[in-house]
Amino acid sequence: MGIQKTNVSNEGKESHKKNGASILGGKDPLPWYSAKEMCLNTAKYDKRFSLLFTIGIYSGLRISDLVKVNRNDLRNKYVKIKADKTGKTELRWFPPGMYELLRLSKISVSGLKKGCLFGSVRTPEKPMTSDTISIALKKYCTLAGIPEHLDIATHTLRKTFARRLYDKSFDKSEALRKISTLFNHENEAETRRYIGVMKEEIKAMVLNIDSDSYDDRAESLHHNRINADSIQEMIVQALADLNIKAIGKD
Numbered sequence: 600m601g602i603q604k605t606n607v608s609n610e611g612k613e614s615h616k617k618n619g620a621s622i623l624g625g626k627d628p629l630p631w632y633s634a635k636e637m638c639l640n641t642a643k644y645d646k647r648f649s650l651l652f653t654i655g656i657y658s659g660l661r662i663s664d665l666v667k668v669n670r671n672d673l674r675n676k677y678v679k680i681k682a683d684k685t686g687k688t689e690l691r692w693f694p695p696g697m698y699e700l701l702r703l704s705k706i707s708v709s710g711l712k713k714g715c716l717f718g719s720v721r722t723p724e725k726p727m728t729s730d731t732i733s734i735a736l737k738k739y740c741t742l743a744g745i746p747e748h749l750d751i752a753t754h755t756l757r758k759t760f761a762r763r764l765y766d767k768s769f770d771k772s773e774a775l776r777k778i779s780t781l782f783n784h785e786n787e788a789e790t791r792r793y794i795g796v797m798k799e800e801i802k803a804m805v806l807n808i809d810s811d812s813y814d815d816r817a818e819s820l821h822h823n824r825i826n827a828d829s830i831q832e833m834i835v836q837a838l839a840d841l842n843i844k845a846i847g848k849d
Contacts, residue, residue, distance in 0.1 A: 627749040628758035628795055629656075629740075631766070635700060637743040642704035644742070648735050649704050651717055655756030656763070657697035659781070662753040664689065666726035670711040685783060729753050762794040 629637065634656045642649035654673075655665055663683040672678040677692045701708065719727045733753045740751050749755075761778050768774030775787040784790045791797045 626752045626754045626758060628762035629745060629749065629751075629755060631656075631759070631763045633743070633745055634756075634759045634763075637740055637745060638700055639704055640743040641739040642706065644739070645735070646704065646706050647717065648732075648739065650701065650706050650711075651732065652736065652739070652756060653697060653700050653704065653706075654693070656759045657694060657700075658691040659757050659760035660689070660691055661757060662729050662732055665756075666715075666717045666732075669716060670708065670713055673708045673711070687783070758794060761790070765794055765796070 634652075638649050638653045638656070641652055651665065654660070654668055655662075658665065658668075658678070660668070660678075660680070661682065661684060664680045667680055668678050673693065676698075677690065679688060679690050681687070682689050698708070715724055715726060717726050719725055719731065736753060736755065737751050740749075741747075745751070761782065764778055765771065765774050772787075775790050778784075778794070779787045779790040782790065782793070784793065788797075
């Protein structure tokens with residue numbers, strides 16, 4: 600009797616691959632300082648790629664949407680684009696820091712050409728491909744001294760933007776909620792995996808398997824900092840437990 604092969608649908612394979620890669624694999628965000636240095640360094644060789652990378656780390660747009668940004672968008676300091684992947688209209692604002700980085704890179708918005716800013720060499724009216732941008736990004740990251748162990752690709756720009764938003768936020772839980780909404784993620788756990796937080800926590804847990812001093816409660820406190828609202832909630836709950844009515848509460 601021959602061995603019967605089990606049929607696995609392509610959808611199942613893709614789902615398994617996606618779920619497995621989303622936890623420990625995937626592209627890495629760049630440290631913010633390194634990302635800005637990479638943009639400045641790239642400007643020495645190719646100002647167009649420097650412009651592309653700068654917009655990428657400050658907007659979080661997917662590459663397929665990023666290449667649609669034009670001079671008028673940069674002048675208006677925001678862009679409204681119908682995303683290729685979702686078909687939904689996405690709005691991004693360009694913060695002052697982006698224009699300061701462009702100034703340091705000696706890139707003038709007013710001096711940019713009209714139409715397609717990021718056209719390919721062969722067909723200037725059409726945007727560069729993702730592969731072309733990925734190759735350039737890896738090249739300029741190497742020239743800028745970005746650590747070789749980081750997995751770099753076009754999605755790195757988007758993840759760098761998201762991770763910066765997270766790192767700069769005091770209330771990590773609220774930051775995850777907002778980034779999750781901005782990126783249209785299914786939940787906040789997906790966002791934590793996406794920006795590399797989950798990967799870092801798992802790595803720390805494994806590397807400290809024999810350490811008696813390691814305490815993951817410190818990680819929990821770091822990512823769920825107490826704010827004014829949570830303190831008020833705790834006080835109200837404590838008073839309720841003692842059958843005391845809080846002032847100003849019905």
